Amino acid sequence: MSARRIQPTGRRYLVLTAALLALTASCTPGAGNEGRTPGPTPTAPGTATSPPATPISEGMPEPLGPLADLTWPAGSVPQNVLLDDDGRRLWAVPLEGERELLWEHPPARVYEIAAAPGGRELAYSVELPARRAEDPSYVLYLLRRDGTIQTVDVVDRWRSIESPIFLQPPTDLEGPVRLYWIRMSQDVSLQTGRLGSQVMVLGDEGPLPVEVTLRHEEAPWAIHGYPGSWLFQLTLFRTNNVPTRLEHLLVIDWAHGPEYEAGLTWWGDLEKSVNTDIFTGVAWITPLEYVIPVAQDFYPRKYSLRLFRFNCEPFGSHVVYRGTDIDWGYAEAPWPLLPGGPDRVLVLLADDVRRVTSGRARTAPWYAVDVSTGEFTRTDARWSPPGKLRGWWTFVQPPSHLEPPTTSPDCSDLTWTWP
Secondary structure: OOOOOOOOOOHHHOHHHHHHHHHHHHOOOOOOOOOOOOOOOOOOOOOOOOOOOOOOOOOOOOOOOOOOOOEOOOOOOOOOOEEEEOOOEEEEEOOOOOOEEEEEOOOOEEEEEEEOHHHOOEEEEEEOOOOOOOOOOEEEEEEOOOOEEEEEEEEOOOOEEEEEEEEOOOOOOOOOOEEEEEEEEEEEOOOOOOEEEEEEEEOOOOEEEEEEOOOOOEEEEEEEEOOOOOOEEEEEEEOOOOOOOEEEEEEOHHHOOOOOOOEOOEEOOEEEEEEEOOOOOOEEEEOOEEEEEEOOOOOHHHOEEEEEEOOOHHHOEEEEEEOOOEOOOOOOOOOOOEEOOOOEEEEOEHHHHHHHHOOOOOOEEEEEEEOOOOOEEEEEEEEOOOEOOEOEEEEOOOOOOOOOOOOOOOOOOOOOEOO
């Protein structure tokens, strides 16, 4: 690696790299195993063994990067709008009407953004110009409700900071909503075949690692949920790609009694698997309903958008859309599947994205898809691909005060199919 080359990093660029590294490792007899002890026995998701020792916080890092020690206009973020940061400006983008400038800041390679319930706080993952492995490669900022900006995490060795999200810890339903994220590495373990990634949570004194019970060749990839909710999903990356590259699992530690040993830094109960090869993510439209794009690489014409409802999963899912009109969100033009309110999700069409990537258009319209009828409606919001300063989108959802369910939901209002 040249010391002067800026290494492209980030989860969206790791899929092929990780697969090739895993293949190389599996085809090299004994590679890297000298003097090492065997890896742990594979454990199925959802099978909690015993909790790990409580980790010690690393403490807050020193302020670093383009947004360190700045202030932002807290309280200015409206609800039920898109947020778009283009690397210099934060915009509120309604689905109907003109976008509104909320904040101008120094140039920053904004990789991902996330909004707390009601937009009271924001999280920014920002890529840094690392030229050597020892250089900081990503920084995570918390834009606090008092208008200050706090440096929360800094990583090096080409690692990235992925999937920031504000959630209620599933074993502390009375405590504060906390910021979670994933530290992502380009390394693949020669012992377990896992991509090097680590779930993190912001504790009272700084970042803490969250342990997750997984099998070999599975690693945390993304976290999805309704902002501030105790019910959410951990997306796993399968190095072996069987049957699909990704698997979405619900974290339901909250459903256990006080004798259950999981806690802030350990997720033990992962259930209700959904498999897919689509990397645009999961859109939680309500605290109990979520939409997943389901497809397999070898069967692209069987792509479908599927609505799931918590505790209706035994019946399968409701098909919102089936066809080939929606873009798959490849790394050349990544975009996130987003909620557009409690009854629709926001997507990009494949033809529109192709026009942008071929240079025939600069932007593409976001389309709202009604989850009950499958009807597509073109919005006034326009997507543009990540540029030199990256840039990303999220949707600001109102706070939810929903308590964990104590009765079975009504599943009779929709038509359910498998998966």
